[in-house]
Amino acid sequence: PPAHSRSDWIGPPDKHSNLRPVIFYVPPEESALERRLREARQEAQASNQRFWARHNRAFRQEKEEFIYSRLKAKGLEMRDESGQKATLNAEEMADFYKDFLSKNFKKHLQYNRDWYKRNFRITFLMGQVALVRALRWLRRRKKNVEQ
């Protein structure tokens, strides 16, 4: 984003985590409250990115391993004669999906709790910042009117 921009910028989804990164604008006269909000958002973004990148990578890897082991059991190679990547049909993959979900269940529960807490906190801080800004704007308006 341009160096002179005064707002946050959001980018295309990350290849690993599918989350969109945000570059936060740091205003020169940032208040303590606004700084807390920005840091909370940055922290949440980093944590989400870590979790999903790792999770998705693990999914892809385990999926590959599963396909490989199943194909081997069937006596097939990873690629058939035409060079196309061999895949299993949906029913065979279903076993893998079920397995993967149950394996990661606890991880997801923990992440959910984390995410909900962060989300509420960030939104609450946003509300506070918005309120403070609105009051400041009103006060300035009153001053202008008086002048």
Added chain:
Amino acid sequence: MSAARRCRPPRALAGLFVWRLRNTSVRQMPCQFVPLYHVANDRLITFQYFNFLKRMYVTQCNKDLSQRAKPKSDSAVSPFHELQQLDQEKKVVHKISPVSPVHQSWSETSSRNELREKKSAAETEDSVIPVGAESKEDRQWKEMKLRLDDLPGILARLSKIKLTALVVSTASAGFAMAPVPFELTRFLLASLGTGLASCAANSINQFFEVPFDSNMNRTKNRPLVRGQLSPLLAVCFAACCGIPGIALLTLGVNPLTGALGAFNIFLYTCCYTPLKRMSIANTWVGAVVGAVPPIMGWTAATGSLDAGALLLGGILYSWQFPHFNALSWGLREDYSRGGYCMMSVTHPGLCRRVALRHCLALIGLSTVAPVLDITTWTFPIISLPINLYISYLGFRFYRDADRSSSRKLFFCSLWHLPMLLLVMFTCKKSVLEKEDKGDLPGGSHERAMEIRLP
């Protein structure tokens, strides 16, 4: 049309314009409200403005183009690497100018494009966003600034407007089926209140699910995921819809309907949404959420919870299962990766059994309707063909358990419900007849019409 011709210029040109924009010392990126006096370089003002327009045209046209060809996957470096190299603006620029379409999985989206009107429990609304729009806009860095003219579209997507419309229509079906004279103002108030409550519930649902939505193909274009809206605004919108909606229902219609509306919002946002990630019981809770609107419609008309209301709710409740189970059958990979506990992933056999069971239950419930004096006996007879058909598809799904049978069942459920409700409405037993305790299969329809006129 010149606008159409402007679509044709290679996308690289558009990227070039963007590059030019970046290199001028402009205060803010394409924003119509940019005060032009901020622009440092005077001679570039007009060029700047035209660039913006051109860019707008290109992106607008892309929105209308429906690109069916499978785009090649992007080989760009992960954006997170960019964060560390912010000072090197060139790097960011290079990422944008060779705009290549975003890789997308078409397995789900191609089928969804057919479902313009119908809506299924929040699953398909995102398909209508033409895929072409993503290929260009998705690959760019966007300013997180709310634009007022985009706001209606964003809010429509946030509130899942198509699903809301379906919910309101089931509520009006409930209202229409109630055995009382029809009151227009009451009907409109009830519909409006239900619609607002549904908007609020959907917004909160999206607010809760941002990181999960971004990881699933079906939902990755939602406004909060794309940063078009801040979470605070989403919550405020939900409050601005929910509170007036419930107030309207409680004060304008009756307290019972208001209470049901509030209960449904609570059930959807605080029970169903978290439960989706904890246990398969979420499907049953979700079915109740779907069953409440017709009950609300009925209580809005009569003011009390009768057996008829519960029957209508029961029909909607049973309908949810073949509908949702068939849909979720094709989304197993996304659900598994996203951490959603759905029957189709963890208990596939149960998934299909339940779908079939409830298809058959629909036949049973349709038969009960005349017993409760809601409709005449023509209703179970006329509705038998469509109920049998969906049960047949449910049986095929149960036996074959493959993608084609699940899709057939899903699409059938989409037209089955409106058809069933329509047949029910035409077979409605008129109020007069109920007093006579008579049963006139042929004449009931006309009598019902007479009663309904004020």
